[in-house]
Amino acid sequence: MNQSQRKGLSEFFLESLVRIAGFSTVGFVILIFLYLLQQGVPAFVRVSPANLFGKSWYPTLNSFGTLPLILGSILVTLTAMIIAVPLGVATAVFVREIAPNWAREILKPMIEVLAGIPSVLLGFFGMLLLSPVIYRLGAPTGLTAFTGALLLAYMSLPTIISVAEDALDAVPKSYRDAGLAMGATQWQTVWRVVVPAARSGIITAIMLGLGRAIGETMAVMMVTGNAARMPLTPNSLFSPARTMTATIAAEMGEVARGSTHYHVLFGIAIILFVLTFLINLTAAQSLFQKRRKGGLR
Amino acid sequence: MLLSIAALVVVVPILVVIATIVVRGLAAISWEFLFGMPRDGMKAGGIFPAIVGTILLVLGTAVAAIPIGVGGAIYLSEYARDNAFTRSIRLAIVNLAGIPSVVYGLFGLGMFVLFLRFGTSILAGALTLAIMTLPIVISTSEEALLSVPTEFRTVSASLGGTRWQGISRIVLPQALPGIITGVILGLLRAAGETAPILFTVAAFYLPRLPRSVFDQTMALPYHLYVISTQVPGMPLSIQYGTALVLLVLVLSLNLTATLIRSYYRRRRQW
Numbered sequence: 001m002n003q004s005q006r007k008g009l010s011e012f013f014l015e016s017l018v019r020i021a022g023f024s025t026v027g028f029v030i031l032i033f034l035y036l037l038q039q040g041v042p043a044f045v046r047v048s049p050a051n052l053f054g055k056s057w058y059p060t061l062n063s064f065g066t067l068p069l070i071l072g073s074i075l076v077t078l079t080a081m082i083i084a085v086p087l088g089v090a091t092a093v094f095v096r097e098i099a100p101n102w103a104r105e106i107l108k109p110m111i112e113v114l115a116g117i118p119s120v121l122l123g124f125f126g127m128l129l130l131s132p133v134i135y136r137l138g139a140p141t142g143l144t145a146f147t148g149a150l151l152l153a154y155m156s157l158p159t160i161i162s163v164a165e166d167a168l169d170a171v172p173k174s175y176r177d178a179g180l181a182m183g184a185t186q187w188q189t190v191w192r193v194v195v196p197a198a199r200s201g202i203i204t205a206i207m208l209g210l211g212r213a214i215g216e217t218m219a220v221m222m223v224t225g226n227a228a229r230m231p232l233t234p235n236s237l238f239s240p241a242r243t244m245t246a247t248i249a250a251e252m253g254e255v256a257r258g259s260t261h262y263h264v265l266f267g268i269a270i271i272l273f274v275l276t277f278l279i280n281l282t283a284a285q286s287l288f289q290k291r292r293k294g295g296l297r
Numbered sequence: 298m299l300l301s302i303a304a305l306v307v308v309v310p311i312l313v314v315i316a317t318i319v320v321r322g323l324a325a326i327s328w329e330f331l332f333g334m335p336r337d338g339m340k341a342g343g344i345f346p347a348i349v350g351t352i353l354l355v356l357g358t359a360v361a362a363i364p365i366g367v368g369g370a371i372y373l374s375e376y377a378r379d380n381a382f383t384r385s386i387r388l389a390i391v392n393l394a395g396i397p398s399v400v401y402g403l404f405g406l407g408m409f410v411l412f413l414r415f416g417t418s419i420l421a422g423a424l425t426l427a428i429m430t431l432p433i434v435i436s437t438s439e440e441a442l443l444s445v446p447t448e449f450r451t452v453s454a455s456l457g458g459t460r461w462q463g464i465s466r467i468v469l470p471q472a473l474p475g476i477i478t479g480v481i482l483g484l485l486r487a488a489g490e491t492a493p494i495l496f497t498v499a500a501f502y503l504p505r506l507p508r509s510v511f512d513q514t515m516a517l518p519y520h521l522y523v524i525s526t527q528v529p530g531m532p533l534s535i536q537y538g539t540a541l542v543l544l545v546l547v548l549s550l551n552l553t554a555t556l557i558r559s560y561y562r563r564r565r566q567w
Contacts, residue, residue, distance in 0.1 A: 007459055010461070011459055011460060011461050014461045015372075015376055015460075015461075017368060018368045018369065018371045018372035018375075018376065019372050019376065020368075021364070021365045021366075021368030021369040021371075021372060022368070022369040022372035022373055022377065022386050022435075023382075023386060024365055024369065025369060025386055025389040025390050025393060025431065025432070025435065026385050026386055026389040028389070028393060028428055028431070029389045029392050029393055031404075031408070032396065032400070032401075032404045032428075035404055035407050035408060036400070036403070036404070039403075039407060086303075087303050087306060087307060088307075090299075090300050090303035090304075091300075091303045091304045091307050093300060094300035094301060094303060094304045095304065098300055098301075099301075099304070103301075103304075106308075107304055107308060109555060110308045110311055110312075111307070111308075112551065112555070113311060113315075113548065113551060114307075114311045116482075116485050116486075116489075116547050116548070116550070116551045117311075117314070117489075117544075117547065118488075118489025118490065118491070118518055118543065118547060119398075119489070119490075119491070120489065120491045120518045120519075120521050120522050120543075121314075121318070121489070121518075121521070121540060121543055121544060121547075122314070123522075124521055124522075124525050124536070124540050125314050125317065125318065125540075127525060127526075128525070128533075128536075129317060154307075154310065154311075157307055161307075208395075211395045212395075214397070215395065215396065215397025215398065215399075215400070216397070217397060217398055217399040217491075217492045218398075218491045218492060218518075218522060222522070222525070222526060245397055245399045245492075248399050248400075248403065249399045249402070249492055249495060252402075252403065252406070252495070252496055253495065253496065257411070265403075266403065269399070269400050269403050272397050272399075272400055273396065273397075273400055276392075276395045276396060276397060277392055277395070279395065280391050280392050280394070280395040281388070281391075281392075283391070284387070284388055284391040284392075
């Protein structure tokens, strides 16, 4: 082989290596999903749908009603979103459009710090310092769905804020200039021109934050009280609840491999995987469309 | 103005959390706490094995995730064309990033601990954490590579360099600070996660250092979780102390990444 042929071969070799590296991500997603399916499907075979989607979760008594867990997750996540979305979008708008430079230099690192705080640390703080506060505010106990929602909101905030900020960043300067040229105040320009222009990016931010919130495990496990009850009354917000993620984390250690309980836990994991997959798929669509169109979002 | 209240509501609690942990945890920090072995069912003594365990896990994660992550990023930014194959990779990355950490833990349990028979081990834990960190490493590395102006590559080609020579000698070194920042951010997430290591590596009271890659180990996040929820009579000072050590670890990684990023941003040649 002459030198040019050798170069060509090693180029091919290296290109294949990185191509495999790139494709491994697809491989991992498929692998994880298949494994979850393999371990979770026996649950759907062994347990009747009436049991699986029933209202009482008592695995030791063979009652595998996942409804309280699913509703618990929904309750905590939804409440967290109600808190986090206005806060996050407002903060993103503030940081990007209104804050003076010195404030921006402080805020952005702080938000990054929040993004880095491990969930177990926040859960620890929530358990020892936040829940007594909630208790003193009148809840029957400090470990409630609301406490969990509060922590969850703070965990999703960095995601929401940074993606929303990127969306606002992408709005061309000409939009702002045009608004001001037409006589609008800065406030009016921001809320009636810039934010609507960044609308799809902000929605993406919300979806990604939602995906983060649904999948959060440790912080909610430490503060929601872990009672698998049906959260049907408004009071439920200030009572203990249990999320799907906490259930898996708490019970997986004690379960006998191969038992029905084991398979049902994997079934719950499948639900979680599919949920986050769908949410991320939707968010990704708008992300990809952005890349293709360029310019206006 | 109104909006600044929102920003304050976001930022002030962060400071409160950090300040509380620092103030209450400082009392427990001592040479013995940091470098001593645990005693008396964890109610006394130090947390050295947990610190070592976390460091080992982070190193293992780095070794596994960096080659695949940076390699994949190189493929996406330098070689990939806009076709279905590439789109599927990007979709996969977004999805891997969104999978709940506890699902990773389950997968790690099934695949590494049981199926591949690694047992509850550092190997299993590190591999699980590596897959979890992969999307972060790939995304940030790709961004770093893409930010290197095209001129660098075209000039390299015009001087007779092959594609790979251009990448390895020119583009990669220029993108290195960005890549390193991304890797550190990914590793800091791996250091703090509990759910993936719950079933794959973590042990609670293991008053000796791990002997091999197939050994169990203590780890800081798991340790904090257990001593604050499962052990009655655990002195509060030890809990806060452990929390403080974890906080310091995470914050210093954060700080390092930020410093690297701002330093190289100023020195950048474009």
